[in-house]
Amino acid sequence: MPAIIEVQNVFKQFGDGVIAVNDVSLSVEEGEFVTLLGPSGCGKTTMLRLVAGFESPERGKILLGGEDVTESPPYSRAVNMVFQDYALFPHMTVFENVAYGLKVSGVPKAEIGPAVDRALRTVEMQTQGDRQPHELSGGMRQRIALARALVREPRVLLLDEPLAALDANLRDQMRVELKHLHDRLGLTFLMVTHDQTEALVMADRVVLMNNGKIAQEGTPTDIYEHPQSTYVANFIGASNLMQGSVVDGSGDMVTISTGGGQLKASGSVAMHKALQGNVMVCVRPEKVHLLTNGQDAGDMNAIGGTVEELLFHGSSVRIKVNLDSGEPFLVDMQMKAPTASSGLPERGAQVRVAFTPENTSMFPAEASR
Amino acid sequence: MNADTTHGNILIANAIKDRRESSLEKISNRFGGGLLTSMSMCVLAFLYLPITVLIAFSFNDSRILSLPWRGFTWRWYEALFANADLQQAIWNSIYVGLIATLITVIIGVPAAFALDRYNFPGKTLFRRFVLLPIALPGIITGVAMLNMFSTLGINLSLETVIMGHATALVSVVATQVFARLQRINRSMEEASADLGAKPWQTFWYVTLPNIRSAIVGSALLAFTLSFDEIPVTFFLIGRENTLPMYIYSTLRRGITPEINAVGTLIILASLGLIILSVWLLHDDRKKR
Amino acid sequence: MRLATRRKLLQASVLSAPLLWTFLFLFLPYMILTTYSFYEKKFPTFVPAFQFGNYYQLISDPQYYQVIFRSGWIGGLTAICALLLAYPFCYFLVFVVKSARVRLALYMAVIIPLWVSYLLRAYTWKTILGYEGILNSFLVWAGFLSEPTDIFIYNKFSMVLTLTYIFIPFTVMPIYTSLEKIPRNLIEASKDLGAGSFLTFLKVTLPLSMPGVIAGMTFTFCLTSGDFLAPFLVGGPDGFLIANVMITQFGAALNWPLGSALSIIMLIVVLTIISLSDRFQRAGRLDLG
Numbered sequence: 001m002p003a004i005i006e007v008q009n010v011f012k013q014f015g016d017g018v019i020a021v022n023d024v025s026l027s028v029e030e031g032e033f034v035t036l037l038g039p040s041g042c043g044k045t046t047m048l049r050l051v052a053g054f055e056s057p058e059r060g061k062i063l064l065g066g067e068d069v070t071e072s073p074p075y076s077r078a079v080n081m082v083f084q085d086y087a088l089f090p091h092m093t094v095f096e097n098v099a100y101g102l103k104v105s106g107v108p109k110a111e112i113g114p115a116v117d118r119a120l121r122t123v124e125m126q127t128q129g130d131r132q133p134h135e136l137s138g139g140m141r142q143r144i145a146l147a148r149a150l151v152r153e154p155r156v157l158l159l160d161e162p163l164a165a166l167d168a169n170l171r172d173q174m175r176v177e178l179k180h181l182h183d184r185l186g187l188t189f190l191m192v193t194h195d196q197t198e199a200l201v202m203a204d205r206v207v208l209m210n211n212g213k214i215a216q217e218g219t220p221t222d223i224y225e226h227p228q229s230t231y232v233a234n235f236i237g238a239s240n241l242m243q244g245s246v247v248d249g250s251g252d253m254v255t256i257s258t259g260g261g262q263l264k265a266s267g268s269v270a271m272h273k274a275l276q277g278n279v280m281v282c283v284r285p286e287k288v289h290l291l292t293n294g295q296d297a298g299d300m301n302a303i304g305g306t307v308e309e310l311l312f313h314g315s316s317v318r319i320k321v322n323l324d325s326g327e328p329f330l331v332d333m334q335m336k337a338p339t340a341s342s343g344l345p346e347r348g349a350q351v352r353v354a355f356t357p358e359n360t361s362m363f364p365a366e367a368s369r
Numbered sequence: 370m371n372a373d374t375t376h377g378n379i380l381i382a383n384a385i386k387d388r389r390e391s392s393l394e395k396i397s398n399r400f401g402g403g404l405l406t407s408m409s410m411c412v413l414a415f416l417y418l419p420i421t422v423l424i425a426f427s428f429n430d431s432r433i434l435s436l437p438w439r440g441f442t443w444r445w446y447e448a449l450f451a452n453a454d455l456q457q458a459i460w461n462s463i464y465v466g467l468i469a470t471l472i473t474v475i476i477g478v479p480a481a482f483a484l485d486r487y488n489f490p491g492k493t494l495f496r497r498f499v500l501l502p503i504a505l506p507g508i509i510t511g512v513a514m515l516n517m518f519s520t521l522g523i524n525l526s527l528e529t530v531i532m533g534h535a536t537a538l539v540s541v542v543a544t545q546v547f548a549r550l551q552r553i554n555r556s557m558e559e560a561s562a563d564l565g566a567k568p569w570q571t572f573w574y575v576t577l578p579n580i581r582s583a584i585v586g587s588a589l590l591a592f593t594l595s596f597d598e599i600p601v602t603f604f605l606i607g608r609e610n611t612l613p614m615y616i617y618s619t620l621r622r623g624i625t626p627e628i629n630a631v632g633t634l635i636i637l638a639s640l641g642l643i644i645l646s647v648w649l650l651h652d653d654r655k656k657r
Numbered sequence: 658m659r660l661a662t663r664r665k666l667l668q669a670s671v672l673s674a675p676l677l678w679t680f681l682f683l684f685l686p687y688m689i690l691t692t693y694s695f696y697e698k699k700f701p702t703f704v705p706a707f708q709f710g711n712y713y714q715l716i717s718d719p720q721y722y723q724v725i726f727r728s729g730w731i732g733g734l735t736a737i738c739a740l741l742l743a744y745p746f747c748y749f750l751v752f753v754v755k756s757a758r759v760r761l762a763l764y765m766a767v768i769i770p771l772w773v774s775y776l777l778r779a780y781t782w783k784t785i786l787g788y789e790g791i792l793n794s795f796l797v798w799a800g801f802l803s804e805p806t807d808i809f810i811y812n813k814f815s816m817v818l819t820l821t822y823i824f825i826p827f828t829v830m831p832i833y834t835s836l837e838k839i840p841r842n843l844i845e846a847s848k849d850l851g852a853g854s855f856l857t858f859l860k861v862t863l864p865l866s867m868p869g870v871i872a873g874m875t876f877t878f879c880l881t882s883g884d885f886l887a888p889f890l891v892g893g894p895d896g897f898l899i900a901n902v903m904i905t906q907f908g909a910a911l912n913w914p915l916g917s918a919l920s921i922i923m924l925i926v927v928l929t930i931i932s933l934s935d936r937f938q939r940a941g942r943l944d945l946g
Contacts, residue, residue, distance in 0.1 A: 054559055056660045071660050074562040087560035091578045101564035104574070152564065402753055409749040412742050413763070416770055416825065419781035422791060426784070433789055480675035487668045495676065498683045504876070505927055506883020508900045512907065512920045513686035520689050536682040539675075568667060590772065597774045599886065600900075604907065613776050620780060620890070629784075632777040639773040647765060 002066040003027040004155060004188050005051060010060030012046055020046040021057070022212035030155070033182050033189040035203035037196060038235075043212040044192045045160060051190065052158055053077050065155065080149035081158040085165065086141045088133040094120075094144055095129040101152045119151035122181070139170050150185075159191040163198060175201050196236050200224065208232055224284075226361045233282045233361075240288070240329050242281045243365055253357055256281055260303045260325040267362040278365040285332035287359040290319065290345065291352045300354040305329060307349045317344060321353055329353050420636060427629035445630040455631065458615035465527055465611055466595040469534035473591045476535070477542030478584060484543070485550040500544075502537040507600030510537050515604040526607035533601040538591040542584070545650060549583035586649035593642045597635075687924070693917035703914050711918035721902065725922075728898040731813065732882030735820040736828070736874040742821070743828040743873065748862075751836040764833060771826040776886065782819040783890045786810040811893025819887040824880055828873035835869025836862070875934040879927045899923060 005028040012021040021043045028034050036044035049055045050062060053074035062070045069077050080101070088097050098116045107115070120126040123143035133141060142162060149157060162178070163171045179202045182189050193199055199206045200220040207217040216223060216232045227233035233241060244258030249267075256263045256279060265281045291297060293304075305323040319331040331353055335342060345351055430442035449455060480499055484492070502510045514533050515525075523529060553576070561571040599613045606614055612635075616628060697706040715721045746767070754760045770778065785791045786809040793805035809815060839862060847857040885900030892898075899919060906916030 075565045081563045083556045087556040104566040104570045405749040409746045412746045423781045476675050476678045479671045483672045498679050513690045516689045517686040593772050635774050643772050
């Protein structure tokens with residue numbers, strides 16, 4: 001079965017010379033929730049617009065359901081989009097907005113009413129039919145935009161930063177609601193966002209982009225636990241990065257020599273020996289234990305340092321440690337007991353940061369994708 | 370920090386603030402404000418006095434346009450309605466105005482779209498040419514078109530006047546529609562296309578309703594301006610007269626109160642059209 | 658059909674009418690005008706030629722260059738008078754008037770006369786200032802004069818007065834727009850830093866409103882010096898400006914080449930002034946992107 005969206009070697013350049021999408025290929029399976037993630041200017045919005053038909057690529061192809069739509073205008077593609085600013089028609093009522101797609105396709109009047117009603121029910125706005133867009137709040141407008149896109153029962157729904165204009169509380173709520181909507185309807189969702197939390201929470205698969213290229217794609221867990229470059233490690237979550245060179249290794253354990261001493265990390269020797277040595281070892285702050293000088297490290301790697309600062313984050317505390325080698329190191333500790341009695345170290349205390357080799361990931365140091 | 374220090378700090382701060390607006394400044398501010406107000410009222414009076422005089426004297430029962438007031442009369446208005454030449458001139462002006470306005474819309478709306486959305490070679494030049502008639506004294510436009518018509522061997526008539534007016538007034542419609550187009554949310558049109566509307570459907574159902582009041586408002590404006598147009602008309606007119614040309618030729622013979630009467634009627638009609646047009650052009654802001 | 662080609666075709670069809678019209682009625686006439694300006698006057702009319710005689714005549718013959726200077730002079734005076742009246746009014750509207758409704762109403766009150774018969778507005782001054790006019794009869798009736806005087810009309814004073822009256826809205830519009838655009842917090846910042854009202858005006862408001870002032874004065878100057886009606890109605894012996902000369906050349910004198918040359922000179926001067934003042938940013942009214 002062909003993927004429902006296939007982007008093949010697409011290259012898009014704008015008039016001022018900016019290359020927005022640089023030879024990118026992507027495929028989305030039917031029913032998936034895929035997020036295009038990245039900072040502004042990375043090309044994610046252009047990718048979405050290429051799939052929707054608002055831009056055409058200089059090179060490459062776009063296929064929807066196996067059909068080449070590269071040269072098709074937006075109104076003949078079976079995808080619908082929810083715009084970042086919702087783009088509701090100000091001179092029409094909510095009902096007319098949602099009915100619009102059906103009207104211009106020539107659907108008979110008798111069928112439009114029930115279809116609109118169904119769509120409004122899906123987003124729980126069935127009582128708002130007679131109101132004007134400017135009378136509605138941001139959250140309500142977003143639902144109408146969703147209903148308007150869904151009423152035509154597209155196979156693919158495109159979402160352009162749908163939560164960006166909402167305030168924080170509403171955003172949290174809508175994240176979950178959108179995910180539930182996806183699961184319920186069984187449609188394919190392709191969403192653009194710059195917010196990594198959104199991507200991690202909502203998506204089945206995350207595609208992280210940088211400078212017009214795909215930096216890494218995979219499930220949220222994959223991307224989080226196994227970043228393959230400095231860029232990915234830094235974009236998603238916080239990370240501790242240590243640079244070093246491969247010294248020795250056996251099985252899936254490798255010994256790395258870094259500024260702070262020797263570490264054991266997980267990874268295949270063959271892969272990294274080929275690079276003549278320079279690698280980055282990455283470990284997430286929440287996977288790090290804080291040991292006093294007396295405690296036994298066991299199998300874990302342990303590096304000495306001094307506590308510089310403690311930052312209270314509510315459910316966790318982020319401890320900044322200055323390693324003996326001079327580099328900074330972050331440790332996140334969940335507060336399972338009240339803060340006062342949890343035995344946090346004081347500033348200036350001598351500690352050791354410890355982590356198991358399984359909790360590391362390793363990638364070539366030069367990879368700056 | 371105790372209460373005394375705080376209190377002292379506040380006093381010092383207030384003293385510093387007062388120094389910025391010394392009593393001399395306070396007086397000059399109020400004086401300045403009053404001066405400005407009276408000046409502005411004078412400007413308004415200056416602007417409206419002659420118009421008031423014109424209207425008033427159209428009712429004065431005297432051949433001569435001067436004081437003292439001789440009594441209220443309708444006779445100048447009655448004379449107007451008996452004047453066949455005048456009536457013909459009015460019809461001509463209406464005819465010219467309507468056709469010229471129609472042309473300005475047919476040319477001006479696409480021009481506004483082109484300037485707002487397209488990039489094409491010669492765009493800057495095109496923009497300059499479109500704006501030219503409004504920036505230049507009308508007489509130049511009139512002269513230039515006269516030269517062309519005579520070169521092409523076209524006789525002067527009301528139709529040449531129509532073309533002259535249309536050329537001079539295209540920019541009125543183009544600028545207003547352009548301004549409105551700039552304010553339209555572009556993603557609205559993309560949404561329409563995304564939902565399956567072909568380009569003409571997007572234009573008809575989405576774009577047009579949002580620029581309609583700009584088109585109508587500027588068309589009304591163009592009509593009013595055409596009705597009053599002199600410099601271009603002067604050079605392009607044939608044997609028929611438009612209203613302003615009729616008044617102009619009457620003026621050359623001498624001033625009569627009938628002119629005041631015509632003037633009053635014109636003022637009232639123009640005012641009505643202008644107010645309507647402005648109301649339309651300012652409309653829709655709340656719906657954005 | 659390719660998407661890009663489809664778009665281009667649509668663009669071309671939309672552009673066709675305006676482009677054609679602009680070419681036929683704007684570009685072509687100016688080209689013809691330029692051509693005519695090189696023709697030669699030969700009794701009874703004129704013949705095709707390529708010579709600069711007309712331009713030379715306009716510059717060297719006092720009959721003509723005096724008219725050109727007079728037009729510029731009147732234009733300049735009018736622009737200044739209009740500025741002196743318009744600026745305080747605009748300042749008043751933007752900074753003294755508190756209610757947005759009142760501000761809009763007063764602004765409209767100044768702009769509306771612009772579209773109410775230009776001919777009539779010029780003509781009313783003739784009736785007011787004339788020998789048998791309203792001002793005179795009022796002064797006689799009130800006892801200030803024993804008999805009517807003709808100093809009010811048919812001179813430069815009446816011309817400038819009438820022209821100022823007609824063209825003040827052109828000065829008001831750009832100045833109002835540029836004053837309105839000044840962010841209020843700049844003025845507050847200036848006062849906060851210790852400058853009084855007058856100093857704030859001098860150092861902050863005035864410089865920032867300059868683009869509007871220049872635009873307004875430019876428009877007024879250009880339109881005034883090209884006017885023929887006011888000079889005709891109230892100008893008297895002095896009332897012969899460029900536009901009046903042009904009317905004669907295209908009328909009785911049948912000297913179209915000279916008239917065309919004069920038009921071209923006017924065109925160049927006006928275009929130069931406008932593009933110079935363009936540098937200082939168009940203030941609102943004529944923005945086409």
